[in-house]
Amino acid sequence: MISESFEYHVPKTIEEALGMIGEFGDESKVLAGGHSLLPMMKLRLASPKHLIDIGRIGALRYIRESEGQLELGALTTHFEIESSSLLKSKCPLLPETAREIGDVQVCNRGTLGGSLVHADPAADWPAAMLAVEAEMVARGPHGERKIRARDFFVDLMATALQSDELLTAIRVSPLPARTGDAYLKLHHPASGFAVVGVAVRLTLAESGSIGEARVGVTGVGAKPYRAEETERLLAGKSPTAKRLEEAAAHAADGVDANSDLYASGDYRKHLAAVYARRAIQRAAERAAGR
Ligand SMILES: Cc1cc2nc3c(=O)[nH]c(=O)nc-3n(C[C@H](O)[C@H](O)[C@H](O)COP(=O)(O)OP(=O)(O)OC[C@H]3O[C@@H](n4cnc5c(N)ncnc54)[C@H](O)[C@@H]3O)c2cc1C
Incomplete structure (x- = not known):
């Protein structure tokens, strides 16, 4: 489909862009790479009257x-x-x-x-x-x-x-000492987006136990979240395979999981636990320098 017609604006500075956003208000949309907005405009899920292309503002890059x-x-x-x-x-x-x-x-x-x-x-x-x-x-x-x-x-x-x-x-913030991180996802076979994706940043204490772990999850629910119960269960524990598995099992606690033709809510929750365990393990190995 072809989008509805619009006026195209190319601000050169952040101030100029903000002025245009203020002037055109809800009738405008900011355009960056266009890889999400333009498909939405072609499907007429978005029909801005004014498109403000910030792509030439060097100060944003x-x-x-x-x-x-x-x-x-x-x-x-x-x-x-x-x-x-x-x-x-x-x-x-x-x-x-x-x-x-x-x-x-x-x-x-x-x-x-x-x-x-x-x-x-x-x-x-x-x-x-x-x-x-x-x-x-x-x-x-x-x-x-x-x-x-x-x-x-x-x-x-x-x-x-x-x-x-x-x-x-x-x-x-840059990676602190004795810290490792990792991102793992299951790609949707058609779109390549994350069916489930888990990012971890994990710091080991000098004793070798887990000082702090932060676990971000995408794809499971309507919005991304921190797996707080998993993080709580990891803190202060030694990173044995059993401990990581027990903590990762809680990666989708309390989340109202999305369900679609490709993955049911229960499957997404299962994937969250599996990918959390793998990502935590990889981050822990990296933190230990392995
Ligand atoms: C074929 C295909 C495959 C993709 N696969 C993946 C994938 O595997 N994983 C993934 O995460 N994404 C994927 N994407 C999405 C891709 O990463 C998009 O580029 C991204 O989501 C949007 O970035 P954009 O710069 O293109 O934003 P645009 O499409 O230009 O804008 C997106 C929205 O953000 C607003 N906006 C943009 N910049 C700003 C700003 N600085 N301030 C305020 N508002 C702003 C716009 O007004 C619009 O509402 C895919 C897209 C396509 C087309």
Whole structure:
């Protein structure tokens, strides 16, 4: 199908983009990589009268270190993340997650910010953002504010970002000492999206027991979540195979699981436990330097 007609705008700066969002309000949509928005427009699930293409705002596209944190501009593409040597050495979970997304075209055009704001329940990034406790930086008419990843994802395709705000950057902390991380997913055989995806960041104490584990899960429910019971059961325990399995079994506790033609809710919950165990094990091995 062909989308409804719209006016196309190309702001050169963040301020100009915010001015346009303010002027056109609910009749406008921001365009980043277009790999989620354009299909929705063609299906007429979205019909903005004004399309604000932020793709040429260079100030939204970077990966850098700042005040001990790693900062990624919202327009950074999946491919740029996958191939960043800074991220490979300081936050390898992000390149590892990027590698699991879509195909070459999707990776070259799709952006981290676009994926997070779109908040598809089967998207990969949200699990990783939860595991590294990322901070989203939003700019709107009243200035800048920061939103923790666990507060950002509100519901099915709904985030805490206001309609007059632009997501400008994502901040994550680098990998601490004795820490490993991992992202594993079951690809949907047709779309490649995550049927279930689990991201883990795990720190070992000097004794070799688990100091802290953060487990982000995508694909199971309407929105991504932290598997808090799994995290609680891991803290302070030695990372034996039995302990990891017992903790991972709770990876979908209390979640109202999605069900579709490919995977029932019960199957998704089973997958969450299986993928959580594998991802926790891999993160623990990496934390131990194996
Ligand atoms: C064939 C195919 C396969 C895919 N496979 C996967 C997969 O395996 N895993 C996965 O996670 N994703 C997958 N995707 C989705 C892909 O990652 C998209 O690129 C991504 O979800 C959206 O990013 P975008 O830059 O294209 O955003 P757009 O489509 O341009 O925008 C998406 C939404 O975010 C809003 N938006 C974008 N940027 C901002 C911003 N900075 N501030 C405020 N609002 C903003 C837009 O207004 C729109 O509502 C796939 C897509 C396709 C087409």
